[in-house]
Amino acid sequence: MAGKSKLHPRNQHAQGYDFRRLVADTPELEAFTTTNPRGQTTIDFQDVNAVRMLNRALLKTHYDIGYWDIPTGYLCPPIPGRVDYIHYLADLLAEGKSQDVPRGPHIKVLDIGTGASLVYPLTGQSEYGWAFTGVDIDAGAFKSAKKICELNELKITLRQQSEPKKIFRGVIKPNDVFHLTMCNPPFHASMEQANKGTQRKWSNLGKGRSTKLNFGGQNAELWCPGGEIKFIARMVEQSVEFSEQCLWFTSLVSKKDNLQPLERILRKANVVDFQVVEMAQGQKTSRFIAWTYMTKKQRSLF
Structure with a gap:
């Protein structure tokens, strides 16, 4: 085993990587x-x-994914941290349900910006049997996600968003219902800011200056005008239209300083409830914000 970390108790990687097992597979x-x-x-x-x-090895050994690859230049996500989001979402759904973690395809999840890696549907479907719909605006990412689905014979619905400024409209159909929406939003406000973030990462790792991103990433994956706050604010604004079709709307928030302005935005949106869920991962803490327009009674019946 290598590299124990403070991951969710149900996270298969909480005890680190078993390289002997991974290499064997x-x-x-x-x-x-x-x-x-x-x-x-x-x-x-x-x-x-x-x-x-x-x-590729982690997905094969732990999630029964026989084929996995991504095109050059696309975001290559760290699996343990990504799957933590899934486990904490499961805990969110368990609230008010006698703390029983819901499993099975009756639980519907919408993954906004599913990416070329399809990491959330792959791990979430394997861990809990949930039914995922993955959405992306990038044609290359969409093509890659589709290939992963087809070669693994997975029942994951994929929808391509054609309108850059629309998040839910066009991909949530009139008869759709979702227990969860999830998103790992672009967190930089510009490509220049993304490059500076890259330099900081490499410097912290003692590697000097580099223009390379160790986990890759296309423009749409890394930055958007206004950055993370603007993207999530737009998500909140547009979520009102689908308040009766989705139980919990959620999004990762990369910077703790962004929570206060986002909480103000949620209060103005008149959501019934919102939560900030912290996820300890090694030496850092990540988090997601969740909001709903439904009362506790409505949530228990959803």
Whole structure:
């Protein structure tokens, strides 16, 4: 085992990576493994190909995904942190249900910006059997997600959003109902800001200056005008139209400082309830914000 972390108790990666098991299932991973100063097996997390191969192995061993790959330049997400969002969403749904975590395809989830990796539907469907609808605006990401679905024979609905400024309209159909919507929004306000963030990451890792992103990322995945606050504010504004079709709307929030303005926006939107859920992941804490237009009674019947 390598690298224990403070992940959700149900997270399969809470005890670190079992490289012996991963390499046994995905022999190609062995070429990317190294030994750290403590004598533990690991990989070079600044090597995009190594991270991609680790993801492929994790998805195969833990989530029964036989084929997984993404085009060059697209966001290669760290699986343990991403699946934590899924587990905490399961806890959110368990509230008011005698704390029983709901499982099965009757639970419908809408993943906004599902990406080329399709990471949330893949892990969420495997862990809980939920029915996912993945949405993306990028044609390359959509094509990649579709290929992953087809080659694994997965029942995941994919819808391409054609309107850049619309988040829910056009992808939520009149007869759709969703227990959850989820999103990992672009968090930078400009490409320049995204590049500065990259420089900070590489500097913190002791790698000096670099223009490379160790986890990749297309423009639409990394930044949008106004950044994270503007994107989530638009999501809140547009969620009102679908208040009776969705139980909980949620989004990751990368910066703690963004919570206060987002909470003000939610209060003005007259939501019935909202929560900030913190997720401890190693030495850092991430979080998501969740809001609903339904009363507790309505939620219990949804």
